[in-house]
Amino acid sequence: MGLLKTIFFxxxxxxxxxxxxxxxxxxxxxxxxxxxxxxxxxxxxxxQGQQQGSSVKEGETIIDKKPAGEQESKKSVGDYVDFEEID
Known part of the structure; x- marks a missing residue:
């Protein structure tokens, strides 16, 4: 009877x-x-608020420079080693 009750529930x-x-x-x-x-x-x-708040006029070109920190990190990655492939 307990099994049937469980199945019913x-x-x-x-x-x-x-x-x-x-x-x-x-x-x-x-x-x-x-x-x-x-x-x-x-x-x-x-x-929209950010675009309207800028002082850039329509048609002007703006060039954003990269921060100096990014350029320095690329230089300190490592040394380049030139190699030749030997058969």
Missing amino acids: IIFFGYAFKFLARLFAPFLIKKATETIKKKAEQQFRGQ
């Missing part, structure tokens, strides 16, 4: 979970898409 909870998932899934998905949409809009507004 497993089947019952499986169907209950399916029913509740179908009932609440659209609501949860809608909430998730709304939060993602809000985050994307905030990020887009942040990028």
